[in-house]
Amino acid sequence: MSRLATEQFEQARNTIAGHFGVENPQQVIFTAGTTDAINIVALGLSKNHFKKGDEIILAAYEHHSNILPWQLWASENEGKLKVIPLLENQVLDYNAITALVSERTKLIAVTQVSNTLGLVTDLVQIKNIAKKHGIPVLVDGAQSAPHLPVNLDELEVDFYACSAHKIYGPTGIGMLYLSEKWLNDLPVARPGGGTIKTVSFEKTEYAAGALRFEPGTPDISGAIGFAEAIRFIGEIGMDTIFTHEHELVQYAQKELKKIPEVQIYGESENKAGVISFNVKAQHPFDVGTLLDKYGIAVRTGHHCTQPLMEMLGINGTVRISFAIYNTREEIDYFIEKLKKVITMLS
């Protein structure tokens, strides 16, 4: 029983690594999710990489989970968070990044897809700047893993974090990808867990490396569930998923634009997964409550991106999300009911 569990646990690691184009599965570390993964990196880097007064660059539309671990370190070490600003259309101002870089910049931590706006970050531009200055890059992949094909070996970033529950898998499990360099160099921040020595991984150097970051008894069933979810989306194909969702997002965006009372945030061709909008002069919570009565599940509020809300000068948005099971007909129904809701509220 335990041998089977161990086998399946490691098989899960292989499946997930394969899906993300990672040749060495040991570079995939099981975590409790994206937030946990980012914290592991933050704690690790704080031990030997960050020095007092150093700086970290973030994007203006980061989720709180990719702000707080860095802010905590900065607050205790006279560090500084520098923020890549947004252009008027809420797209990141890539031209502003170089000016933010200094000899004290020790990390660029950005989300690949904004969970609030759906905008896709141009990682190539960010990577090029980072490479030029020798700065490591961490990518918050919570929203890219479900919506975009992601090949981590090709992406060549230092860290990538994502969660199983965003890709139809179980909650409380996710992963941290470490580049080969960091698999060896990232200090252990959370020691413990002798149980995993029963796994016979002595044969590779990296095996010991990966296990360093998985103290205690791992979430075996979670990892297996995560891999099953990966298999599920893998069978459909990330290209198919991306194309399908992209069509839905563009169609919904086009239809929303026809409603004069609607304001879309981060309107772009290059977005994935979500659209954020508001109905002029109406509270997003009211719009969401009434859509809910029509059986339409949207999320309202700040979506854990309060700094972004402040920048936009709003207290929240209505966010519609798209997944592989959604259809154009559902968008038509949504648009029809949204018009009704606007009438009810005005």
Place this chain on the structure above:
Amino acid sequence: MTIDEIENEITEEFAFFGDDWESKYEHLIDLGKNLPLIEEKNKTADKIIKGCQSTVWLNAELINGKIVYTADSDAIITKGMVALMVRVLSDQKPDDIVKAKLAFVNKIGLTEHLSPTRANGLVSMINQMKLEALKALKGFK
């Protein structure tokens, strides 16, 4: 009118809509729009009851042994619910306010707005209304 009488009145009012939730919500939105405004001087930070998403302002004054509530919200549906609570509990004796069960909310089919997981701050508002009544009862300022 007593709290019970007002609750019954509201229940009858809403019974008129039957299962038609759209009309019920339209009525709720109208109630929100017609809620007597809280005085701007009372919309201070200490009067804010913050939900995760919508904000409620509540002011309570003890006048001739009765508590008079005024309130507001930035979301109109929340404001409709606030209007109902003010209608039921305002201008009542503190003792009656503390004891009020507010069973009408369930009867008119709007209980979903009072679940603790809702982000609208209504549960906190009702708690605050009762707390104000309790303070009056105990003679606190």
